[in-house]
Amino acid sequence: MRSKLAGYGAAGVALLLLTLIVSLGIGSVHLPAREIGAMLLHRIPWIGDWIAPTWETSSEQILMKVRLPRILLGMLVGASLAVAGAAFQGVLRNPLADPFTLGVSSGAALGAASLIFFGMEYSVFGGYTLPMVAFLTGAGTLWIVLTLARDQGKLPIHGLILSGVVMQSFLGAIVSFLTIMSKETVNQILYWTMGSLSLRGWSYTAILFPYFAAGFIYLWSRSRALNLLSLGERQAAHMGLNVDRLKISVLVVATLLAAAAVSVSGVIGFVGLVVPHMIRLITGPDYRIIVPLSALGGAIFMVWCDTAARSVLAPTEIPLGVVTAFIGAPFFAYLLYRNKKRRREGA
Amino acid sequence: MITAHGLGKSFGETTVLSDVDFSAAEGEWWGIIGPNGSGKSTLLHLLSGIEKPTAGSVRLLGREVGSYSRKEIARMMAVLQQEGLAPSGFTVREVLEMGRYPFQNWLGREHEDPSERIEAILNRLDLTLLADKRIDELSGGQRQRAALGKVMAQEPTLLLLDEPTTYLDIRYQQRFMDLVAGWRKESGITVISVLHDLNLAAQYCDRLLILHNGTAAGRGLPEEVLTEDNIRHIFQIDPAIVRHPVNGAPQVLITKGDARGSLKED
Numbered sequence: 023m024r025s026k027l028a029g030y031g032a033a034g035v036a037l038l039l040l041t042l043i044v045s046l047g048i049g050s051v052h053l054p055a056r057e058i059g060a061m062l063l064h065r066i067p068w069i070g071d072w073i074a075p076t077w078e079t080s081s082e083q084i085l086m087k088v089r090l091p092r093i094l095l096g097m098l099v100g101a102s103l104a105v106a107g108a109a110f111q112g113v114l115r116n117p118l119a120d121p122f123t124l125g126v127s128s129g130a131a132l133g134a135a136s137l138i139f140f141g142m143e144y145s146v147f148g149g150y151t152l153p154m155v156a157f158l159t160g161a162g163t164l165w166i167v168l169t170l171a172r173d174q175g176k177l178p179i180h181g182l183i184l185s186g187v188v189m190q191s192f193l194g195a196i197v198s199f200l201t202i203m204s205k206e207t208v209n210q211i212l213y214w215t216m217g218s219l220s221l222r223g224w225s226y227t228a229i230l231f232p233y234f235a236a237g238f239i240y241l242w243s244r245s246r247a248l249n250l251l252s253l254g255e256r257q258a259a260h261m262g263l264n265v266d267r268l269k270i271s272v273l274v275v276a277t278l279l280a281a282a283a284v285s286v287s288g289v290i291g292f293v294g295l296v297v298p299h300m301i302r303l304i305t306g307p308d309y310r311i312i313v314p315l316s317a318l319g320g321a322i323f324m325v326w327c328d329t330a331a332r333s334v335l336a337p338t339e340i341p342l343g344v345v346t347a348f349i350g351a352p353f354f355a356y357l358l359y360r361n362k363k364r365r366r367e368g369a
Numbered sequence: 370m371i372t373a374h375g376l377g378k379s380f381g382e383t384t385v386l387s388d389v390d391f392s393a394a395e396g397e398w399w400g401i402i403g404p405n406g407s408g409k410s411t412l413l414h415l416l417s418g419i420e421k422p423t424a425g426s427v428r429l430l431g432r433e434v435g436s437y438s439r440k441e442i443a444r445m446m447a448v449l450q451q452e453g454l455a456p457s458g459f460t461v462r463e464v465l466e467m468g469r470y471p472f473q474n475w476l477g478r479e480h481e482d483p484s485e486r487i488e489a490i491l492n493r494l495d496l497t498l499l500a501d502k503r504i505d506e507l508s509g510g511q512r513q514r515a516a517l518g519k520v521m522a523q524e525p526t527l528l529l530l531d532e533p534t535t536y537l538d539i540r541y542q543q544r545f546m547d548l549v550a551g552w553r554k555e556s557g558i559t560v561i562s563v564l565h566d567l568n569l570a571a572q573y574c575d576r577l578l579i580l581h582n583g584t585a586a587g588r589g590l591p592e593e594v595l596t597e598d599n600i601r602h603i604f605q606i607d608p609a610i611v612r613h614p615v616n617g618a619p620q621v622l623i624t625k626g627d628a629r630g631s632l633k634e635d
Contacts, residue, residue, distance in 0.1 A: 023463075243475060246467075246470065246473070246477050247470075249459070249463075249467060250467055250470055252455075252457055252459070253454060253455055253457060253459075253464070253467070254450075254452075254455050256419065256450060257450060257454075257455070259419050259439055260417065260419065260443065260446075260447065260448040260450075261443055261467065261468065261470050261471065261519075261523065262439050262440040262442070262443030262444070262470050262471030263439060263440075263470070264438065264439045264440075265439075306458050307457055307458035307459055308459070308463070310477075
């Protein structure tokens, strides 16, 4: 297991660094990779002193103030959603589960849409009002769904999924209603519900990072328990797992992680569903590998989607949720096909 | 080892088990038998602490079973279910390693490296060649052996078996029961098994508990429990009971009925 993780992990980290360098260069102003490397290394203490700044200040401005924060935020959002999705699929043992299964995205969308509708996005906490409210309404939705699903102290899986679907449709209807009713602001609500990473700056990255770090460490630490759970709930209980406690703690942590990501970027679908599946198809069923590799895979996938979103039709930005589905679905289909073929040849 | 007192379980209005007393001493092999719906599996679930009784109590080594954490229970008691292992992409060796879960700290390590013990179990169950195969590539019999390997890795002192031979042909049934018998002889574990097959139960178990409509209808040595009267009364058939020609255990034979095929219950 350990050598497998090290191998996949090294490949993933290398791919992530490559993604970072290449995507930093892409944009309206082209930056050569060598210059990017020098500018980044220059910022690192000790090593930085060895590198003399030979680049233009405007390049450094673009890199440090615009592209780098956006790309790092994309990595964090992608990693958060993918890790949360892996956790959901592990606990619910349902291939269609994603971080939004329990309605957190529609809850967050309702909060955001109401604020935009009433023109209150900058009230109370200034620019942080919208992410804060979106996070709170997302978390509130989780609480309602858990209350609905709870039956005599237990959390049956079908109850969880049904409660999530009910909440999603109900809150989704309200968001649609608000979108239709607000004639001037229709684009704003719509764009928020399709996700974007533009003009977020460093502060959003700083907000999301502690959520990601804590959520990731917790979910990774439960990966052996998720492995046991994949043998069945009864079986796992007989092997020493407190199944209900695991379910509720993992669902709450994963949902809060997803809510934090959604609150800064809007609703970005598909990442949390597809990335863990891709990782599973490549590495196998072990959550000790799936969880960290999903973080890497989600980060890489999101950065490429966002790079496409901001550069393909530049200066127009394509909503990120559109790109994730557009790139993710064919790639996923290819992996499914390859796996099917390999299994047939292996048999 | 484990004692149940006045045990009862109801789901809403329906009572599936009522007032069952049961006790297994250390090293004994008990068989729980009875017709479909007599409460055998429910009794096992209550003994394993995975379901809570609506009446009475279960004590494991003198303490209420519900007062242990799942991890503490799993260090003493292992349970092998009827379905064995669900198909999954994990390999046989990985599943055996999962059996060590109750002994691992949060980093997944334990005091002693268990890999030698795992190898010994693989060897003993003839799984060495299959160790790196995925569970969903195994046949039913192989899968059940892997499931047995997992509970062996758990190193329990009490083993509960829930109809472990249901999906196996007679060759695998015999091999499976022999493996459990050999394990018990070696490490002195206590075994409580729900069994459908009365003839297997009579040969392998020291004592039998027979359930009927959720109550204990008899208990004792196999020849005391598997009597014509008991079988006729509880299973509603006319049996012929003979002695096994090799080991003398009582064996229940069915006799072909008349061709009207009545399914009337009374």
